[in-house]
Each structure stands twice: as C-alpha cells, then as structure tokens.
Amino acid sequence: MRPLAIPVEVALADLPRSAGSPLFERLRASVDRVNRRTPLPHEAARWHTHTLGGVERRFAQPITFTPYASVKPCSARCSFCSENLRKADGGTPASRLRPAPDYFDGLSRALQALRGVPLSWSLSGLETSDDADWMLRLLQVLAASESHGPLVEDRVLYTNGAGFAAPQGEVLRRALQTFGLSWLELSRHHHDGATNQTIMRFRPEVAVGDQAVFERTARQLADAVPLRLVCILQRGGVAQPQDVVAYLSWAGQCGAGTVVFREFSRLDDGYRDNATARYLRAERVSMDALLAACLDDREVSRDWTLESLTEGYYFWNLRLRTASGLAVVFESADYGAMHERHATGDVYKLVYFADGRLCAGWEPGHDVLLDTRIEQAQTHA
C-alpha cells in the first residue's frame, strides 16, 4: 500500500464527527486534511439562501435534487431495499405514491421555483428505467428546466439496469448521453449471477437478471457514459477481502471505472421493526471491518493507492485506486445523522415526490418546501 495522499481542503478540527467510526478516526489520524462536503453553520459561502413557497431558507452546498421515481413497483425485490423501511410515525411511503397525469407540470413548476439554486440531479427512488417513456419525459423536463430553473452541476442516475436491457435500452442510453449524464451508478451486489439473483431477486421476466445480459448491458453503458458499479455489502454476498478482489476484477471486465462498496445504512430507532429492518440487522457486513481487513492484507491491498477521505452530511467514505487504475470507494451511511441534519431547518436534500410535493427529505408530507398542487389551485382560483 502506498502512503495516503489526501487533498487539502479543510482543517480536521472543523469536521463533524457524526460518523463515529473508529476506522475513520484511524485513517484521519494518518492525514492532515480531508474532504468535507457538509458546510458548517457559519460558513456563509457554502450556504445558498433562497425563498421557496414564501419562506426564506438556507440550502447546503453542494445539494442534490431527486425526482423520486415511483411509476411502478421495482423490477427487483432486494431484501435490504431502503424503500421498504417504514418510519414509526410515517404516512404513505414514497414507494407507494404513483404520479398523477399532471406530474410533469408540477415538476416543472417546482424547478422554476428553484431558479438560481445550485444543485445536482440525483435520479433515484424505485427503478427509473422500468418505465422508459416516463424516464425519457423526465430527462426532457429536467433538461428544459436548466435554462430557467436551478443551476445544475452534476447529473447522476442510480439504476439496477433493467430498462437498459429491455427493448428501449438503446434509446435510453442515447438519451442519457444527450442529457449530459456525469456518471451512472449501476447496482449489482455480487459478481456471480446466481448469487446476485438471490440478493436482488429480479422478477422472472426481467432480462437483466441474467448474468450474460447484465455484463453486455454494463459494457454498453460504459461505452456511453462513465460507469460506477455499486455493491452493497452483506452476508451471503460480498463479505470477505477475497470477495472484494473477485468483484473488482469482474467489475473491470464490465467496463466500470469506479466500484462503490456500501454498507447497509445504519438506522436510528425511528423505524418500525419490519422484515427489511430485521434483514439489515441480521445480514449486515461492517464496512469498517471489511476495509480494515483489506488494508491489513498485503495480498489484497499492496497495490492500492489511498486517495481521499470524505465526510458528507450523513456518510463517510474512503476513495482509493488499484494498480489497474480502477477507482474504489468504501462507504458507510448513518440515517440517524441524516435525520439530525434535516431537523435543523436548513435544507440538505431536495426530493420531489409523485404527489406533487417538494420536500427537504425522503418522507412525503414531512419537511414540505412547496406543494405544487396547492400552487396550481391558487393559480386557477
């Protein structure tokens, strides 16, 4: 392993310690500086003030906007899917809302209301590509808004790849290029097809569940846009250093430039004890322990170059590079830290739901910033 080379950005004393990870502390102790994506309350230059729905608010910089995809149930049925977690005090979850016929009119109004706000598109929710027509319209509406709406920095799509292996796959790939996608995060949680299927449980008719179809689709995507493969660590999946080695080798063959290994998000006590929460508890693989084991095993990490350490508002990650040039990210997230930030009243996240409401978090009806249905009714009154 080569020495740490961390970009100079901010003094260590300024870092929030929400991650609370002993490994983060160990790595932090090895370096002088790390990246911090979260602004401190007094860092005026990293807050954008904007009036939304008649209320002046502070928007953290950087910030992402998600038009939550929920046209239909997802083509996969991952047991760890966070869209199936339920808050104890929650109402209708985002995954159960279906867009009304005037959905895109409301989205356009929400984007107009965000005129001048610097943000990045983060396209996620359920599976955006499962309805190709909806996805194409979404890309059109977002692209059109860029001339009179928010100031867009990055454009990122999170996908399981299903729509790209379906009949309109090529149309979707070309649309992403026209859209100017910054990169695509493609989920695949094991390098062996059968093992992956036990994890992701694609519905029988979904072609991308097949390993050869997936690998071909990934290479086609990699030819079109920068590709990141995302692997969620779990028992029965990628759990040991040798699994990491095998996954990285396979990911390179699929055309990925980056691989992201993520731990299940850590939950606070605000969630119901449903099947998903129990699965997360039973099948969790600690990212800290796996990364530490990789770093301590010279056979695994001898040729790795550690590049940067980043702390976000509810996650932290280590970025490194292998001898073959593949970028690798180990990442861990904490929903408790996320909820603490959201409760401050400052805006750290923007999500537009199928019910026409723009919220500062992932729960429809909570932290509502703008209700485009009400705005529309007032316009016509």
Ligand code: SF4
């Ligand atoms: S692919 Fe994503 S949205 Fe679909 S079930 Fe898996 S984790 Fe959930």
